[in-house]
Amino acid sequence: MKLTDVIRRPLITEKTTALREGGRTLVFEVAPDATKVDIKRAVEKLLGSKVDTVRTAIAHGKIKRQGRFAGQRSDWKKAYVKLREGEKIPEFLEGA
Secondary structure, X not given: OOHHHHEEEEOOOHHHHHXXXXXXXXXXXXXXXXOHHHHHHHHHHHXXXXXXXXXXXXXXXXXXXXXXXXXXXXXXXXXXXXXXXXXXXXXXXXXX
């Protein structure tokens, strides 16, 4: 798996913005089959920051209806990446 396939996109919500401002934690949507080691390597290579810890969570897809038809969204995985002490958050995530 390539590094760019591991990290899909950063998650920008109120909760993740508070985590980023309050500490050194970044939140990403990642590939469902990515491991913590894969995520750590990808963040260190792509962002150039040293990673302290990685926590992952599976978000289960919701059942959505449109009229009488029902479908289910896909399950997806997110990763909470905590940077080491003294590491800076990348510039492109500062203002987001």
